[in-house]
Amino acid sequence: MIFVPLTAEHVVRMGPLAAIHAGYELTAELAVSIEECGGVAAVDDAGDVVAIAGILTRWDGVGMGWAWLSRKWRKHARRITAEVIMYLELARFHRIELGVKCDFQGGHSWAKRLGFEVETPCAKKWGADGEDYTIYVRCK
Numbered sequence: 210m211i212f213v214p215l216t217a218e219h220v221v222r223m224g225p226l227a228a229i230h231a232g233y234e235l236t237a238e239l240a241v242s243i244e245e246c247g248g249v250a251a252v253d254d255a256g257d258v259v260a261i262a263g264i265l266t267r268w269d270g271v272g273m274g275w276a277w278l279s280r281k282w283r284k285h286a287r288r289i290t291a292e293v294i295m296y297l298e299l300a301r302f303h304r305i306e307l308g309v310k311c312d313f314q315g316g317h318s319w320a321k322r323l324g325f326e327v328e329t330p331c332a333k334k335w336g337a338d339g340e341d342y343t344i345y346v347r348c349k
Contacts, residue, residue: 210285212292215248215261217241222258223277249296251289257281260289264300272300274307274325274347290322297323303349308335308342320345 213219217240248263259281264272274297282289297305309316311331325345335342 210254210259210288211252213250213252215244215250215263217244219250219252219258219261220244223261223279249292251282251285251292253281253285259285262293262296264297264302264305266302267306270302271304271306272302274305290319294323297347305347307345308332309345310336311341311343317343323347 217237220240220243221235221237243263246263246265248261250258251260253259258279260276260278262274262276264274267273276293278289305325306328307320307325309320325347327343328346329344332342332344334340335344
């Protein structure tokens, strides 16, 4: 497993899973936009992209964390978690927010492992998909 700066190719190589995470069709333009925001990619020994993650700038000092995980990520969960924690600690943001669907228990567990705390237990229809989300925050 290696961790490298995120590229549009990594986004595209996530395949159909990327479209599921994004909630809409993944285009080459979207992949380039995601690359421009910066992030990290976890690539396994077979060359498969296992996970990508990053932080979108909301405004100066405040970012929105995101991650797309493949089905293979569990095999590497500890290493990926450690790398994402390091990425978060080195980030230039004093506040990082993220949303987890209210009914996605695995997402809640991982957010807490990454050092996030619940700020809003249930933000109604918060997501682009119209679903309810729990809002987490991590401050420096």
